Amino acid sequence: MPLEYNLAGLNAISFDKGCYVGQELVARTHHRGVIRKRLLPLKFVDDGGKEVEQKVAPGSEVINAESGKKAGTVTAALGCRGLGLLRLEEAFKGFSRLAIQGQEDVKVQAIRPEWWPSDWFMEPQEQIAAA
Secondary structure, X not given: OOOOOOOOOOOOOOOOOOOOOOHHHHHHHHHHOOOOEEEEEEEEEOOOOOEOOOOXXXXXXXXXXXXXXXXXXXXXXXXXXXXXXXXXXXXXXXXOOEEEOOEEEEEEEEOOOOOOOHHHHOOHHHHHHHO
């Protein structure tokens, strides 16, 4: 979905004009304001916080190391950096909670881009109240 890939934040989607496949779903989701997953920049580190190089491949699953619950998927990786489609509720709970499945020694840090609007971090109940 285009909203999960931050296209609204980049002004790549017009909600005022045009006609495209999936427009109704995208507009409805945008106006409800509940997007559970987003494409995020990632950093791969070891238990000591040191960056690890070339240990993560695209397609690797990101899990919450404490619960074992899937948090998302790495979509691209190069060196110690990457991109991943992660559930926001898991991505920003705290350092060292996220790890690569099968490589629990590789921790994943989700990075919040500076240009992101602050309302992307509100809880669903707060978003409904703000609307």
